[in-house]
């Protein structure tokens with residue numbers, strides 16, 4: 222019974238299922254937010270998670286990965302993101318309900334009053350700091366900081382992992398070359414974050430929790446932060462082992478586990494599969510389909526959408542904002558698109574010009 | 582007893598430090614905040630809605646607190662740690678085995694990890710309450726830079742123990758720089774920057790070389806990361822935090838419905 226359950230869990234956590242499952246779960250939580258924001262739900266979630274942990278640490282492989290010093294913060298990360306997402310959603314739902322009945326939201330009602338910083342705020346801060354200090358001291362005494370063998374550049378450990386907060390980026394390396402996964406996309410994440418206040422022209426939802434008044438913004442951040450950042454970090458930490466192969470939470474990290482690489486370039490599909498011709502040698506001709514696809518992605522989609530589906534948005538944002546927004550969004554959307562293509566047709570590169578290190 | 586306390590409170594010494602009585606009256610509560618260097622980061626009065634734990638989750642304040650913990654524990658570590666390939670690893674062992682308060686390394690490392698988490702959660706909170714909207718656009722941007730600095734602080738610190746974990750994590754991380762378009766020798770476009778068969782961008786001068794002061798993670802990288810970690814980045818972060826806090830005030834305090 223226990224072994225079967227472990228097998229099922231290992232199967233469930235395979236990256237494709239893990240990712241699609243998370244998408245479904247997030248969508249369900251948002252759609253049924255009135256149910257999911259109930260207090261009982263979070264209590265049940267944490268009780269179940271606690272029971273699961275208590276049962277699972279009995280497993281040797283699970284125990285090994287979960288109790289690694291550097292992995293403890295990731296468990297904390299997961300727990301706190303779940304908890305605070307629930308907390309935010311709960312307040313948003315309450316505020317939205319109140320609005321519907323014509324009442325003031327929580328923040329508006331309380332915001333009318335002003336209180337003295339000393340003691341009302343200083344008190345909270347003090348308790349907060351005290352608790353955190355105690356936590357840090359206990360944690361530091363109980364768990365030793367990791368220290369491995371002295372640095373030796375001749376011996377590459379397997380797996381070699383970046384620091385945990387960059388494991389989401391390392392996971393992207395499965396789908397993209399380093400110049401995109403490690404340089405361009407992180408660059409655009411930073412630029413995109415900076416641009417948020419200038420792109421979001423919705424004046425509502427400033428200074429209080431609400432979902433109904435900014436459904437797109439909220440969903441967008443959940444997809445970006447919860448799904449592609451936090452869940453990728455967790456995937457990279459717990460589920461990626463030697464050679465960056467996938468390992469279920471109860472699976473032994475076998476260095477010899479091989480995943481066959483059968484990925485095919487778009488150019489091969491096009492020239493060989495579709496036209497049944499020899500693949501041209503000139504890289505520009507060879508890659509023409511991919512180059513056209515990418516150009517189309519960035520140059521055709523924005524005006525097309527702007528003229529049709531998103532006409533209202535163009536009017537609201539103005540043409541400059543709209544274009545910046547679309548381009549950032551398209552860069553971002555490149556990731557799930559490539560992931561889907563990889564899972565469905567084993568696509569390796571849309572454009573593959575290794576001669577110039579230009580692979581998309 | 583009461584008299585003695587009163588006598589102490591009447592001394593010139595006491596009065597030179599504390600300029601008001603115990604903060605239990607509106608006047609003294611105001612003075613307590615205004616005359617204290619640290620408390621005056623706060624306004625005298627705050628909106629009731631903004632001080633609830635469920636609103637800010639305390640995450641900005643906790644991030645700042647963890648930064649202070651890092652500064653204190655980091656300073657203590659600096660007493661015992663020498664950033665050279667010869668000594669670094671030995672010193673780390675020494676810190677654990679021979680130094681009094683031998684958990685400073687643990688404190689520094691766990692607090693560093695927590696700081697990364699709290700800064701993410703802080704950003705998450707600011708987004709979900711829409712607090713980046715006017716007039717707080719600029720402060721959101723200061724925050725984004727602080728986020729990057731926090732990650733860089735943690736990244737540079739990660740190398741310092743000079744063990745296999747450290748060196749290879751930084752190797753994996755910095756390998757990305759090799760692929761920077763135009764600036765990395767394995768990046769797209771770099772091969773275009775050549776003249777008469779001579780490449781301007783190669784492994785000995787590209788973006789990764791600049792980061793590591795070498796073709797691999799060696800002694801040069803250790804020193805460079807150490808200086809950035811202990812001096813450059815904390816100074817930059819502290820400066821930006823000052824701006825960040827000032828702007829929170831100038832933008833009207835913690836956000837709330839208008």
Ligand code: HEM
Pocket residue numbers: 366648651652653654655656658659662673686687689690693694696731734735736737738739740741742810811812815
């Ligand atoms: C703001 C945040 C900071 C972060 C996120 C941070 C992060 C780190 C990390 C992750 C390590 C590796 C720790 C280990 O393996 O034990 C480290 C080591 C170190 N840090 Fe920091 N640090 C910060 C601030 C500082 C400051 C302000 C100083 C000094 C003034 C400092 C001095 C040191 C020293 C000397 C080491 C090497 C000792 C060791 O690795 O145990 N750090 N830091």
Ligand code: HEM
Pocket residue numbers: 414637639640641642644645648700703704707712713717720721722723724725727728731822825829834835836837
């Ligand atoms: C080292 C990093 C940081 C520190 C120490 C810090 C600290 C703080 C503190 C203490 C506050 C007061 C309110 C609160 O606690 O929530 C605050 C507010 C704010 N922070 Fe940060 N922060 C940091 C990073 C960031 C980041 C990464 C962002 C966004 C990307 C950000 C954006 C903001 C904004 C917009 C406010 C005003 C929020 C409001 O009025 O409700 N900060 N910050």
